[in-house]
Amino acid sequence: MALTREEREQFLAEPHIAALAVDAGEEGRAPLTVPIWYQYAPGGDIWIMTGRDSRKGRAIAREGRFCLMADRVEPTVRYVSVEGPVVETVPATREMLEEISARYLPAEKVDAYVEMAWKDHGEQVVIRMRPQRWISSDLGEA
Secondary structure: OOOOHHHHHHHHHOOOOEEEEEOOOOOOOOOEEEEEOOEOOOOOOEEEEEEOOOHHHHHHHHHOEEEEEEEEOOOEEEEEEEEEEEEEEEEOOHHHHHHHHHHHOOHHHHHHHHHHHHHHOOOEEEEEEOOOEEEEEEEEEO
16 A cells, blocks of 8 residues: 555655665666665655765766665565655765764764764765655555
8 A cells, every 4th residue: 555645754754774776877787776875854855975976976966866765574564765856966074974874873883983984985975856756655564
């Protein structure tokens, strides 16, 4: 059964690891699909952080849109897929890295991870996507 707008937005606001898909831009290749952390608040834009020159960063810049899909298997099988245009790409800040890291990591691991990532991951950007098309379902008990 499809989720209501409120249900799908609330589900997406939970800290799931999403699958990001974007056209690979290469003949004979399927879309580039990779796991990614994301940030979302109901009614707003979704944002991700990635390397400016990473394969996904270049593909998103070229295509101007991408798709995220988040799912779970307990307590019921549920998923939300959302696709839309990129509305902003800005240099990442340390505060943004702290925010998204705190969403996914235990509190005691955030500082160490942020220190390592800020130093070792190279130039990062935050890409904001405006949700435009949604697909969602709750398939019942797993």
